[in-house]
Amino acid sequence: MFSRFALRMLFVAAVVCGLLVPTVSIADDEKKPRDIYDYEAQKAAKGVKRIVFVADTAPHGPRGNHEFLAAAIYFARIINAQYPDAYAVVHTMAKWPKDLKHADTIIVLMNHGGSSVNPAVKEATRRGAGFMAIHYGVEVNKGEQGKHYLQWLGGYFEPFWSVNPWWTPKFKDLPKHAVTRGVKPFSVNDEWYYHMRFVDGMKGVTPILSDLPPLSTIPKQTIEKPSSHGGNPDVYREVSEGKKQVMAWAYVRPDEGRGFGFTGLHKHANLADDNFRKLLLNAVAWVSKLEVPEAGVPSRTLSRDDLETLIDDGRLAVKKRGI
Numbered sequence: 612m613f614s615r616f617a618l619r620m621l622f623v624a625a626v627v628c629g630l631l632v633p634t635v636s637i638a639d640d641e642k643k644p645r646d647i648y649d650y651e652a653q654k655a656a657k658g659v660k661r662i663v664f665v666a667d668t669a670p671h672g673p674r675g676n677h678e679f680l681a682a683a684i685y686f687a688r689i690i691n692a693q694y695p696d697a698y699a700v701v702h703t704m705a706k707w708p709k710d711l712k713h714a715d716t717i718i719v720l721m722n723h724g725g726s727s728v729n730p731a732v733k734e735a736t737r738r739g740a741g742f743m744a745i746h747y748g749v750e751v752n753k754g755e756q757g758k759h760y761l762q763w764l765g766g767y768f769e770p771f772w773s774v775n776p777w778w779t780p781k782f783k784d785l786p787k788h789a790v791t792r793g794v795k796p797f798s799v800n801d802e803w804y805y806h807m808r809f810v811d812g813m814k815g816v817t818p819i820l821s822d823l824p825p826l827s828t829i830p831k832q833t834i835e836k837p838s839s840h841g842g843n844p845d846v847y848r849e850v851s852e853g854k855k856q857v858m859a860w861a862y863v864r865p866d867e868g869r870g871f872g873f874t875g876l877h878k879h880a881n882l883a884d885d886n887f888r889k890l891l892l893n894a895v896a897w898v899s900k901l902e903v904p905e906a907g908v909p910s911r912t913l914s915r916d917d918l919e920t921l922i923d924d925g926r927l928a929v930k931k932r933g934i
């Protein structure tokens with residue numbers, strides 16, 4: 612067996628002999644980023660929070676809409692870079708991880724929450740794993756699916772109760788909570804679902820993003836003729852009465868397991884907004900019981916090129932890595 616010193620000497624000798632281009636030192640190599648598609652390495656990792664993202668790759672309109680895989684890749688990379696005590700991996704919905712016994716957190720970005728009846732997710736949440744759902748991932752059917760989401764997440768999008776309009780809320784009053792660290796008031800146009808179905812009395816739920824939507828986000832005819840996603844008499848009445856609606860929430864279960872729901876992120880480009888992005892990164896950390904720094908999880912602003920590259924990275928991972 613080589614000692615570290617002997618390895619270094621071999622490396623130096625190889626460089627001197629021109630066998631290696633000295634672009635990385637051994638020390639740098641040891642620090643190389645954790646591979647977000649190496650599921651076995653994540654399972655084998657000890658003493659770290661193991662975060663599992665599951666992203667839907669089904670197209671939903673043109674490029675730039677529901678780019679869930681791109682977002683998952685981004686979050687996983689940043690968390691791995693910022694937290695030596697975390698290992699995040701990314702799966703696609705098409706290849707659901709059957710075994711989640713090692714998972715400390717499961718984060719779903721998908722079109723409709725099939726996760727709500729997935730046996731592996733049930734097992735993980737039963738033993739206290741964190742659960743986070745983003746955008747269409749927060750929607751499940753009333754009944755068994757909804758019951759599970761209430762237990763894991765504290766709330767969900769319920770057809771004929773919740774709505775999914777496009778609008779531009781102003782998030783002016785952010786509560787003091789780990790997920791809002793370093794997040795300043797912001798306003799972003801997105802398909803912000805609201806009027807979620809929450810647990811009774813909002814017990815354990817902390818509203819994080821709230822605002823009063825304009826009444827124009829609910830077609831008036833849905834008072835008489837409710838629609839699955841457009842409107843219903845209950846939401847119309849609440850908004851008419853000036854009741855603020857919740858677009859993101861943190862949930863602490865009776866067993867201290869954590870949940871986080873976020874209804875925006877239809878539009879991939881919204882990740883370029885510093886506050887929108889920071890809130891999501893903080894939430895990934897918080898739901899995994901990682902410490903959120905005072906100024907929030909750091910990340911640099913994403914350019915248009917960065918956003919496009921993330922989409923390409925996702926497409927390539929499906930094609931080349933077979934995820």
Ligand SMILES: [Zn+2]
Nearest residue numbers: 677747802877
């Ligand atoms: Zn959408």
